[in-house]
Amino acid sequence: MTRVLAGRGRTSARHRRPRERRPIARSAGTALVVCGLLVTAVGLGGWALVSHGSRGHAASHGTSRDGNGFAAGARGKVGRISGPSKRPRRGSVGRPYWLLIPAIGVSSDVVRLGLTAAGTLQVPPTAAVAGWYTRSPRPGGVGSSIIAGHIDSKLGPGVFYRLSRMRRGEYVYVIRANHTLAVFEVTSVRTYAKSGFPAKTVYGPVPDAELRLITCGGTFDFATGSYLSNVVVYATLIR
Amino acid sequence: MRIKKVVRRCGRLALLLGPASMALGLLAYAAPAASASTGTGWLRLAHLSPNTPPVDVYLYSFHDPNAMIVLDHVAYGTVSGYETVPAGEYTVAMRGAGASPSSPPVISTTINVRAGDAYTVAGMGPANGLQLQILRDRLTTPHGKALVRIIQASLVQHRVTVTAGHKVLVRNLQFAKLTSYVAVRAGTWNVKASGVSEHTSASIDLAAGTIHTIVVLDDPGHLALDDLTDAAGSRVIPAGAPATGLGGTAPRPAPSSLPWLLLAACGLLLCAAGARWVFRPHSALPNRRPPAVT
Numbered sequence: 428m429t430r431v432l433a434g435r436g437r438t439s440a441r442h443r444r445p446r447e448r449r450p451i452a453r454s455a456g457t458a459l460v461v462c463g464l465l466v467t468a469v470g471l472g473g474w475a476l477v478s479h480g481s482r483g484h485a486a487s488h489g490t491s492r493d494g495n496g497f498a499a500g501a502r503g504k505v506g507r508i509s510g511p512s513k514r515p516r517r518g519s520v521g522r523p524y525w526l527l528i529p530a531i532g533v534s535s536d537v538v539r540l541g542l543t544a545a546g547t548l549q550v551p552p553t554a555a556v557a558g559w560y561t562r563s564p565r566p567g568g569v570g571s572s573i574i575a576g577h578i579d580s581k582l583g584p585g586v587f588y589r590l591s592r593m594r595r596g597e598y599v600y601v602i603r604a605n606h607t608l609a610v611f612e613v614t615s616v617r618t619y620a621k622s623g624f625p626a627k628t629v630y631g632p633v634p635d636a637e638l639r640l641i642t643c644g645g646t647f648d649f650a651t652g653s654y655l656s657n658v659v660v661y662a663t664l665i666r
Numbered sequence: 667m668r669i670k671k672v673v674r675r676c677g678r679l680a681l682l683l684g685p686a687s688m689a690l691g692l693l694a695y696a697a698p699a700a701s702a703s704t705g706t707g708w709l710r711l712a713h714l715s716p717n718t719p720p721v722d723v724y725l726y727s728f729h730d731p732n733a734m735i736v737l738d739h740v741a742y743g744t745v746s747g748y749e750t751v752p753a754g755e756y757t758v759a760m761r762g763a764g765a766s767p768s769s770p771p772v773i774s775t776t777i778n779v780r781a782g783d784a785y786t787v788a789g790m791g792p793a794n795g796l797q798l799q800i801l802r803d804r805l806t807t808p809h810g811k812a813l814v815r816i817i818q819a820s821l822v823q824h825r826v827t828v829t830a831g832h833k834v835l836v837r838n839l840q841f842a843k844l845t846s847y848v849a850v851r852a853g854t855w856n857v858k859a860s861g862v863s864e865h866t867s868a869s870i871d872l873a874a875g876t877i878h879t880i881v882v883l884d885d886p887g888h889l890a891l892d893d894l895t896d897a898a899g900s901r902v903i904p905a906g907a908p909a910t911g912l913g914g915t916a917p918r919p920a921p922s923s924l925p926w927l928l929l930a931a932c933g934l935l936l937c938a939a940g941a942r943w944v945f946r947p948h949s950a951l952p953n954r955r956p957p958a959v960t
Binding site: 452453455456457458459460461462463464465466467468469470471472473474477478542545546547548550554560562563564568569570571573575576577578579580581582583584585587588619621624626627630631632633634635641642643644646647649652653654657663 | 747750784805807877898900901902908910911914915925928929930933935936937939940941943945946
């Protein structure tokens with residue numbers, strides 16, 4: 428009797444329980460699937476956003492570099508030059524005092540730069556002004572005159588923020604302390620990795636009156652707090 | 667059949683693209699070399715023949731009958747500034763001052779200007795033995811030094827000794843000859859030229875990183891020195907690259923996408939677990955009590 432009862436009890440339990448638990452299990456399972464789908468969607472969405480963002484950055488870098496690296500074209504001057512008066516005279520060239528680059532909206536004081544204790548080029552004390560390296564020739568004298576400026580500060584754009592967008596043929600004006608104006612024409616714009624900065628090309632001797640504008644560029648390394656490249660604009664005196 | 671076609675098409679495409687991409691690669695490789703601040707060289711012209719009357723100097727690009735540059739009425743002792751010219755072959759011709767451009771030149775020479783190099787083309791020697799000499803001008807200096815070379819263009823003093831301070835730059839340099847560049851300590855030097863019967867001196871600033879040519883000239887009645895700056899650079903070349911940016915406008919680095927992908931994977935795992943729960947056959951349900959044994 429007990430056996431029968433027990434047996435019956437067991438069988439009934441066996442038949443009944445699935446009927447009670449299956450809907451719960453099913454709904455729990457469904458909830459899990461829904462949760463899973465949601466999590467997947469969030470994950471994929473985040474991934475899409477992140478990868479799209481980085482592609483956007485890459486693209487913007489690409490365009491900013493496009494302007495760099497064209498050939499210094501021949502400034503073939505044709506015509507009669509009357510009188511051999513073209514030789515730049517030393518002594519008549521004053522110190523640079525103001526820098527104007529209409530093409531990229533620069534109008535800046537020119538401070539004086541020396542060398543740091545480590546022997547590197549001093550940089551202007553603020554990002555708002557450009558500086559002339561006092562051991563380079565004066566702008567308009569024979570040789571390669573060096574003017575450096577910041578691309579940015581920690582907070583925003585600096586005086587040479589748009590230097591990499593300069594193009595060949597654009598003009599750079601330097602007003603000198605003796606109230607004379609030197610006009611330079613851009614011959615090329617180059618970007619160099621800091622690890623391979625061509626110091627001799629940039630600072631070394633040249634036979635005519637040239638100007639080099641230097642700033643940073645390329646990718647910023649947040650780990651070291653410095654840009655990985657330099658932008659150099661080469662210009663030659665035309666007047 | 668279709669697969670074969672596709673394979674064949676891919677093959678053709680590869681045949682087309684292969685050389686094209688190779689050419690592009692080569693171009694990309696060659697571009698920096700061609701586009702350095704070269705592509706052009708420098709040329710200057712000088713009249714250093716004492717008894718030759720003034721001349722007009724013509725510079726022609728090779729095979730081009732139209733003069734590229736004309737310097738009018740260039741007298742003895744005159745040196746032009748450097749002209750930037752595209753690399754290539756040029757002809758330099760001298761005609762008497764005011765002579766017709768179509769008249770045959772008194773003297774001419776050809777010069778091959780190489781990209782990034784500087785040259786002086788000088789009319790030297792006596793009038794009856796005038797020569798156009800092509801001088802290659804140096805554009806690099808030893809570290810912390812100045813370079814100087816002497817051109818002897820005095821006909822009156824046939825041999826000249828030139829000193830800088832106590833250093834003898836050249837002894838008994840003959841007329842119409844020149845020295846090669848000599849490295850000297852940077853500074854302001856008292857440069858002295860002594861002929862047989864005349865001498866002259868000048869205080870010349872030979873700064874580090876500069877290259878000079880000092881020309882000994884006949885000034886009516888006495889010797890004269892002309893200091894030409896062939897090239898100048900920074901007196902001290904700064905180490906490294908200037909640090910002219912602090913990153914305020916730099917795009918922030920993109921965050922890693924790995925956590926998001928892991929999250930998506932977790933979601934998929936959850937889905938799989940849930941689906942298993944839903945479709946699991948009831949016999950396999952957990953919490954099944956073992957059969958009671960009596």
